[in-house]
Amino acid sequence: MVNRLKPYEILYESLKLTLDLTERIVTEDEQVALRSFMRNGVKVLERALRDADEGKPIIGYHFAMPGEIVQCFDAIPLCFEAVPYLMAALFPDGAEYYYDKIHSFGSPYHSCTSQKGIMGMYLDQIADFDLVVCPTAPCDNTIASYQFFSNHAKKPLLVADMPYYRTKEAYQYFADEIARQINEISKLINQEPNWDKFKTAVQNSSKAQEYLIEINEMRRNIPCPIESIVNPLITGATVIMAGTPEKTQFFKDVRDLMRKRIKNGEGRLGEERFRSIWPNISIFFDIGLYEWLDRVVGLSYLVDVFTYYYYEPIYSNNIDEILLGIAKQCMNYPMTHQAQSFIEIMIEDTLWAAKEFKADCAIMTGHLGCKQIASAIQLIRETLRDELDIPMLTLEVDIGDKRFTSIETIKYEIEEFAKTLL
Amino acid sequence: MALDKLEFVQTANILKNTYIDQWKKEGKKVLGYYCSYAPEELLHALDILPFRIRGTTCKDTVLADAILSRFNCSFVKATLNLALEGNYNFLDGLISANSCDHTRRMIDVWKRKEVIAKDFPHFFLSIPHVITEAGLEWLKTEINAFKESLEKVYNRQLDEEKVKESIKVYNENRKLLKEIYSFRIANDPKIKSSDFARLLIANTSVPKEICNEELRKIVDILKERDGIKDYRARLMLVGSYVDNPAFFKIFEDVGGLIVTDSLCYGVRYFWDQIEPSSNPLLDIATRYYHKVSCPRMMDQHPARLDFVKDQIKRAKVDGVVLQRIEFCDLHGSDNMLFSHELEEMDIPILNIDREYLMSDVARFKTRVEAFIEQIMVSG
Incomplete structure (x- = not known):
């Protein structure tokens, strides 16, 4: 295998090319958030590729595992779930070839594309890694698909077991699991954890979190001062830039843009006719959808499960306290917080977000992979209707595969839904 | 004697049975549970009857479809439908666990929709997903908390000696099932898998002392029986939950005997003792x-x-059937791995998906028949 990090190389080339084109075509004031994401993403990927050339170990990690723990080591973090969805956003056929690859190996069509992309890439011998870290959350697909890496790819799989509850005891149990994971990584790659590097990574993410809290304060404004596309961008930055200064920079750029717009009395591009919250995740396979929502439908996509989340930034200097903070953060991480435990949490969060962000409606991506949410969709719809008189549209989609539900169908359903809001 | 004529075995065909009627008449409670991780011995020690939730008698899922998504498991839909129709009103509480995404949400739905009653007691067990020392410690604490919740809700104290007695009863039960299993895997099996399924289903629907008594009688019946010789292939069934004897009959009708399995409502239920x-x-x-x-x-x-x-x-198996209920990601992925790993044993494999309500029996039967032909040709 020539390049074990081929997926990042593909993403790097594509992101860099798109950035170059964007910078040539649009003025400095346009597409600020998208450009910041691309600039910072390119830097993160460039660093990973450079490190791969130097032969540093590659640690595959699950999106819901704090990527900061990989920063404890002189190693390359490779976020498995980020790869297919970034490809879906960047290429017309996304990672479909790799989904088909793993399907032909026997994977069920209904398991989650977020993991199937990298599984297919492993079979196609364009991705490899030294070890894998993941939690037992937020869903069956995490539990099911990651067993491929340990049992077929024969990679060490370090699993941090997450309890179902959000209690003091549960947080401490999970903090101990993360400590065990770090210890095992250390043994496997023969490196001592670099706690200073770890603290810096945690500080970077905490600073980004402070910006996000301010971003969310500003998103309450009517009209919303930021474009809908910021939601998938925040999701991408959260998972692929974990613990890096680039993550902090991206969130700062978005914050600064919003501050400026509010100061100038400006909203996002396009008229805001409706305000929506998305109780699950963005659709990645056609990010042109979000500009269409803003400009054509006039529907602001305010927040989703990945972008309204709150956890306390970690300011401590004490490693045990930081690990406990990371454990709390991970257990309250997007999607994990809402969907790994009792559904009351997701229902309460959705109600809270609808009220806080002054939403007129909700759009639920009933993603094929999200069985943990599938049983809750109707409960959420009824609660929004009964308590806030807010309607919810459910889109049955695969967020990373356009073949399941086409973008035309999605747009048609949203248009018809929007008519009912008038 | 045909086993399906025994009153005990016939309880597999219905939900509430006469043993439960008698139990309730004595003022005792019945608790439903979805997952085989529910520690039945504790309930037994408190004189509570554990009843495994199943989809028996479900004809359609019209009511459940209005609540669940089309990406949900059809077994879970069937059970919810039965509950919404009132068929589970004999239960006095529900135990759930973080077993899979479909079943773990049932506690949320039952609670939120007040499926049985507003103050219907619900219990939950958070079970670790990996084996570690800390995990065992967590589970021990969890089981203790579960015990305390039961004591509080049902206002009684658990006697440690009673727990030890219950462990004996359950160990005896698993031992008897293993003895019957030995008749199932014999060269000329003395029990068909459809009957074996009936026993296992009845065994989670009737008080354990009665089960043990009945199972002893069945052991005696089987001892006297001639083995089955007119079958074409010995099969093993692996994968998603099966609680319907008719499912096994699909195989039997085309000459396939399922002589063993790896199912949570099958051999895995009784394999390990305490x-x-x-x-x-x-x-x-x-x-x-x-x-x-x-x-x-x-x-x-x-x-x-x-x-x-x-x-x-x-069990001298000729072919392995890997099956999953559609939308079961856990078994789907496990089966994917098995389908490659078992290649080294050079054993024919059928990897197939299905619906719980057996709406596609004809397709399934054709696939099974073709699989048995394949075994006959290759064997």
């Missing part, structure tokens, strides 16, 4: 934690593979 010590709660936790797992246990795939391989050899 090793008694002076600490019965720890003994229970240890058994449930280390039992042959389902794919919810993230680090136990190698142990499951060993179990499947061992069963193939033990």
